[in-house]
Amino acid sequence: MKDYRIKQVEEHIKKLNVGDTLDPLFAGKLAKRLFGADFTAMSIEDATSFVLEHHIGYRQYDRFRNSFATLGYKIFPSALKMNAYKKNIENGIVKTDILTNSKKESIQIAFVSNIAELLKQRIVNLYNSNSLDLSRNCVDICVIGDKGSTTTKLGILIKTIDRWNSLNNMSLIAMYYGDDNYENMFTCFKAIAEELEDFKSLMINGTKYLVNLHLNGDYKFICSALGHTGAASAHHSK
Structure with missing residues (x-):
């Protein structure tokens, strides 16, 4: 029936x-x-x-x-x-909050709350303009972090056919006031990281493509993001 x-x-x-x-x-x-x-x-x-x-x-x-x-x-x-x-999807729905890290410090943050929808819309727009690079039969997305002045920022780049490492291809998805140490990043970016990890595939024009995430940033950002303390040695090389 x-x-x-x-x-x-x-x-x-x-x-x-x-x-x-x-x-x-x-x-x-x-x-x-x-x-x-x-x-x-x-x-x-x-x-x-x-x-x-x-x-x-x-x-x-x-x-x-x-x-x-x-x-x-x-x-x-x-x-x-x-x-x-x-x-709202195209522009990103921006929300603000005050979070508390493990040291009981308050952190002001602004973030895009509809990241998956924002990514889908941007990817479809790039595909429709023949700019999306699907040469590996997947969608490559670079998550990039940067500490500048008093703020730590998180952005995304989608791999395009031409000059994808460009400011015009950057979407800022989160920013908080504070250092880019592990405690702050865990507090402010944990929910965002989980949403990005769940964004594993999408349909484009009737075809399913997997999504590959890549992490990029300076040395301190990468170490903090991965939970490393950085370079240290008791016996340095000569």
Whole structure:
């Protein structure tokens, strides 16, 4: 019974797609994504991700939304809400906080709270502009840290075909006031590191690509990030 209802939804979506060039498996993917015991509403985040993944325009999206609403299934969020969310993705949703490290010191931090969505959007934009380097059949992302003046910053670079180590390719994802020692970085960057580690793959134009993360920075930053005390020896070489 469940498979039969999914098939009905597939046929309905295919009728809406007449004359459009979409992923031929799109109807099945959307039907299975929506289907539960009953149809369940898609969140703004899920709907936006699905639209971006399948390169669907908002006009076409509204056709889906209105058609399902006519059938009694109000399962798609409005395009206006999705567009507002998409703008937040593109710019990054920045939050601020005051954290306390292991030494009971307070640290002011500003960070992007939707890193995975920001990365997905940037990667798709690079792909659509033929700038994304997929020569290794994966997406390479460099996580780079830097201590300057009174702040420690964390940024990301996505490997592009031309000059990817460029300021124009840098996205600042976190910054705090304080030294780049292990205690501060663990306190401020732990949640961000976990989110980046969970970002293992993504779909681009119907193909799944793995994500490879690379760590870069000066010697002290790398040592702090890895929990090393740095270079030390009791008996130096002569």
